Each structure stands twice: as C-alpha cells, then as structure tokens.
Amino acid sequence: MENITNGKFTGRARRRSALAALALGMALLAACNQGGASTVETTADAAMHRANPARTGLYAADGPTEYQSIKWQFAAADWVFGAPAVLGDTVFVAGYDGHAYALDRETGAEKWRFDSGAEIIASPAAAGDLLFVGNMGGVILALDGATGEERWRVESGAGFSGSPAVVGDTVYFGNEAGLLLALDTADGAERWRFQQPDTNMPFSPAVADGIVYAAVSNGILYALDAATGEEQWRYDPNTQTNLHSPTADPVVADGVVYFMTTDTSLKGILHAIDVATQTVRWQYSSQAENFSAPAVSGDKLIWGSLDHKLYAVSAESGELLWTYPTEDIIFSAAAIAGETVYVGGQDMNLHAVNINDGRRRWQFRAESSVSSPAVVDGVVFVGTEGGIVYALQ
Template identity: 35%
Template sequence: MLVFLSSAANGLTLLTSRCYIYDGDWLSTGRRADREVKMRWRNGAVLVLSGLCVVAATLSVRTRWTYAQQEGKPLSSPGWPMFRGSLDRCGASKDTALKPPLKLRWRFSGAKSWFVGSPSVVEDTVYAGSWDNTVYALDADTGKEKWRFTTGNHVFATPLVADGVVYIASHDGTLYALDAKTGQKRWVFVTGTGKEIRSSAALKDGLLYFGSFDRYLYALKQADGALAWKFATGAYVSSSPALVGDAVFFGSWDRNVYALDRKTGKELWRFTTGGPVFGSPAVADGVVYIGSDDGHMYALKADTGGEVWKFKTGDNVRGSAGVAEGRVVFGSYDNCVYALAAKDGALLWKYETGAIVRSGATIANGVAYIGSYDQCEYGFDIRTGEVVWKHEANSIVDSPAAVAGGRLYFGSHDRSIYCFENER
C-alpha cells in the first residue's frame, strides 16, 4: 500500500423504437409511464437545437475554491471537482452565468469508447474517464488533450480532484491517485478482489470514501493510504457516497440505503427498498433523496432513516436526483423526467423523452440539465418543466453534466466530451 501525498481535503469547493444496451449490465428501455400529468408551458416557443456544430473555443477558469459543506446549498464557486459537484451530491450550482440558449464551445472526440461518468472541472482543466480504460485531462479553453492515463479496465466513475491529485476508480478493482498536472501515478489502492468499482470517491477530514462491487464501502486514511475501515453490505455498491455532517450515506444492490458513522464505519441506520439501489443519494435540509430499482424515489430522514415520502414512477430509478429551489428532479427508466416538491413528494411536472433516463440531473440558474438514451441532453425550466434548451448528440447521453465558469460539460456514448456556453 502506497501513501497519500496530499494532506487536506480542500478541492474545488428522437429514438422511438425499443432498444437494449449493454454497458456492464443488460439494460432495457423499460415501460412507458402514464400520460395523465400534463406539462405546464410558459408562453412562447420551445427552443430545440438539433444537429452538431463544432466551434473553436476559449475558456478561462482560474479561481481558488473550497468545498461547499452546507447540505443542500449549491456551490458558490465556478468549479466542479467531483461527482455531483459537492459532498452532499445535490448536483446544484450557484453559477448564474449559464443561461440557455447555449452554443457548442468545443467537442473532444479523441477517445475510443463512450463517456458514462461526469466530467470534473478544476481551474483550467477538465478531467473525465472513458469506457476505453482511460482517464483524460483536457484544456478547458480548447478541449485539447493535456494527458491521458490508462487503467486496467473501463472507467465508469467520475474523478475527484483535490490538492493537485485526481482520485479515480476503474473496473479493474483499483482506485488510482494521479498527479493532476501530469497524470503520473502517485499511488494505487487495490481492493484485492478484482471486482469493478463504479463508485466515485468523496474526501473529507483526511478520509477517502468509495464503494466497490466486492460489496464493501471503503474508507482510506489520506495520510498514509492505510485502510481506516470497510463496511460489508449484501451486494454490489455502485452508489457514490454522500458526506454530510458525521455521516456517510450510500445505497447497495442488496436493496438497502445505509447511513454510517464516517469516522468509524459503524452503522447508524438502514432503510430497505423494494429493489437494488444502483444510484447515489442527494442530501438536503436533513433529508436523503435516493432512487431504487423498485421504481420509487425515496425521501428519508437523514438522522433516523425514517421515510418522509416516496414517489412511484413506471420503472427503475438509477440516476441521482438534482435538488434545488425546493424541487427534486430526476429521471426514470420509464423514459420520463420528474420534478417533485421536496417537502412532500408532490408531482410538479414530468416530461417524457424518447428512451430511458439514467443520467443524474444537474441544476444551475433555474435550469435542470439531464441526458437521455434518446441521444439528447435537455435543459428544463425547473419551475415549469418547459424545455428551454436541447442538444442532439450522436449517441446515448447518460453522463451527468458539470457546470463550471458559465459552461456546461457532459459526455456521450458517441465517444465525446462536450462544452457548451451561452449563445450571447
């Protein structure tokens, strides 16, 4: 076991036919939801951008940053250093510069396979992992490749970037620590089983947390790389843990949502759903929001695990919820995007896309961005559900978007990373 070289956790704080896709699991498009709920539209036309336009780009994001620690509070800085942007995994940004309609700033197409995880953006660099076993660092100004690092298998997870180090897991069962400037390997942690890791790491107070398909949730000591503790569940852990207060929250394919003492790994509570819990929790205002393959979005009390409410969709809920402005936005395998009232789970609006929705929702400046297997990235007015922006990629979009410095970043199964900015 090699040691950590960083000392603190401060970081940048329309398809209509049925199809089947293989990405490590067999995924069906699922069933269509009922159409009883009508969309509420604002006056005016819905803007739809189709096709693809490649434009030269310049982008400069050179600011200092810190983690946003308050639960449910959007990031106050323009960076996106980890999965869902912050430790509470709410996918919410305070960036007020980004405002649809958007235009393509640049597109990186140098990978040999698709991008599933979200990009991370720190200062002038975009970091992303690909199914071609590679971690890429791209210039945020131009999309030009800075460096690449090859792992032993697919990269599903989103990079965590802190203190000049990129922490990224691979399906080879290894967590890598890479120099953020050069891509050189600092250290590796091997789970010892060779089981894949889809979970994206979180770092707080000297401990690094992630889950594995070997059924464990791990906590590593940042100072020397030693195992602080590991917690056994009954099945795979693909969920990326959320850290709020002294607790770590995550789900397992054993159908449970867990809360552990993040310092000791002691179980605080568990809540059993009706199906595997593939996705990651979002924690806001003392409530944990998380979906299950039983088709529900759950709201649980963060301190006890007691159920606040649950909402039934027409199929699996695997993407992470975006939580902001009193709303919970997420997608389902029933092809729909939902917006619920955070306080009671009441349906505010829903929109049916052309295929399943596995991407997590990212919220910035009153717009919820989310991708679909219908090959589109959507921007919804979070209040009304109006489609205020849409981009057609060349393949599936299930990479959750990142928002940084007034730009929108996401990946696609067309082997590309996209960067969008305001049209004017």
C-alpha cells in the same frame, strides 16, 4: 450490478450492451423556493460526481439559458459515461477505454492521459492536486492532477461503478463486492472498511454532516460514521412480500436523505428519509424504474426515468410538480445550475429545462447518447456514448 466488461462486444454494440447490462444488473439485484441556502452546492476546492459529496447535483453558478455554440469538443477513444470533474483550469474525464484524461478547460486540448488498465464507467473526483479514479478491474488510483503521474494505487478486488466522494483528507469508494473503503487522500492508507458479504455497492456513496450513506444491493441504506465507519443506523424498506433494490446514488439535503429503489413490481420508488428520526417522511412511486438520482434545489427534486420522462416533485411533500418528455430513456444524472436543469438522454440530446415549470429552454443534439453533465461558470461539460466530450455555451 454486474461487471459490464465483455470482450466479445466491440464499438457501439459493445457500449450499448454494456449500458443494458448496467441497467439490468441493477434491477436484478433485486415552485419558486429555488436554490435554497441550506442545499449543498458545488464545493470550491473539489470536483466530483453530482457536484458535491452530498450528491445534490446543484452547481453554484448559473448555466446557459440559451444555447450559443460548442466552445470546444474532444474525442476520447470510447464511451464517456461519468460526468466530468472540472477543477481550476482542467476538465478531467474517464472513458470506457480505461483512460483518465486531463483537458484544458478553455480550449479542450489534451494535457495528459493515463491508462488505468481496465474500463472506467464512474466519474473521477478531483481535489487539491490529485485526481481519484476507480476502474472496473477494482483498482483505485490517485493521479497527479497536473502531470497524470501515479501517486498511489489500491487493489480492492472488485470493480467500481459508483464514483468516489472526497471530504477533507479522506476519499470514499464503494465497490461491487459490497466493500466501502475510506482512504487517506495523501497516500491511500486505509482508515476503515465496511463490508456487506454477498452484496455489492453499485452506486456512489454520499457524505454529509459526518455521515456516509451507502446504498447496498440487499435493498438497505446504511448510515455510517464518516470518521470510523461504525454503523449509526439503517433504513430497510424490505418486507416479507416486497423486496427492494437500490437504483441510484443516495442524496442528502436539508436533513433528508433521498433513496431511490425498485421493488418486485419493477416500479420506481423514491424514499424521503428524515435523518434525525430515521423515519420516512414520504414516498413517491413511478410506473417505471429510475436509475437517475434526484438533483435538489430548494423545494424541487428532479430526476430522469426509464419511461422517457424527467420528473419534478416537491421535496417537502413528494407532490408531483411537473414532467418533461424525452424521446428515449434517461439513464444519466441531472445537473441544476440557477433555474435550469440539464440532463442527457439516450435520445442523443442534452436537454435544458426550466426548473420552475418544466418547459424546454434549449436542446443540443449530439452524435450519440448523452451522459451526465457538469456545469461550471456558464459552460456545460458533458460526454457521450461515442466518446465525444463537449463544452457547450
């Protein structure tokens, strides 16, 4: 994915151009078994993009099934594209203005802000007393979660459009120069690196069962040992007549890694790959590209598409279960809490949909396009293109 920074754009036009470049760059780089116990849910000691290192998008507590009110709202200086990270009594968000913000979870009051020096589009990750951020200038930062004080930084040489994953005392970052770094959370010391020259890693790595999964712009999904970085296996969907590019984060659940790509026909293809055998169980093809990775709960995979739809398919068979129409494209990641799916759209709506039948439960109209949500203890936290962060209940 191309670096979306361009100084000639300002305000809403700049943000919309950034989103278009984000999508174009990625493309050109080329029923009731709900809440199953074996599907990874939110971790209690860390908060990150898509709820957990496996990127399932599954949150442990139920979310609101009916809309009541805006609990609070906060105005950041610019576009908040990534999902908030909610840990303890703090909501952490990052903005296209280059700042990381810490907000009081109950009131939305600002606790602190930190200027990273370059635009941020990736979600931050919080673990223990630290907040981890990667910006489009290639800087990795560890900030004190309570004060915002810088603890350490690493210069990677290329920007981050994917979000960090934290597992134990290691944080994993993939950048736009095809570099995956495993760093010690305490001091930023490098544990290992995995490099694919002349590529980039535009999406968030997923970590599950001691394996890091990285989607690389050459169309290949790499499985690496989380402790050493050594390649364990790879999945390559490319053929002589059909080339693939990744379009979303890899997701791991119940012994399967889900890998979203687009091919030369610009169709969206979801590959379900058996981790044990490294073979494809099934593939699902849609007519449009999908820049939203599936959220997983039980036998259901849910994601949004550029064809103005939310899709639900069976995790077991890949069979289409239902679709839900929206007024514009869905570029953000869906979140699942209980039996409700929450997804933000370019139509300026946060949609709350029944996971079992795809029917609308409620809808919240924001002032601009809605980003990826996080759901914690019955509250939906989400940012917008206009820089507003909402806590909805």
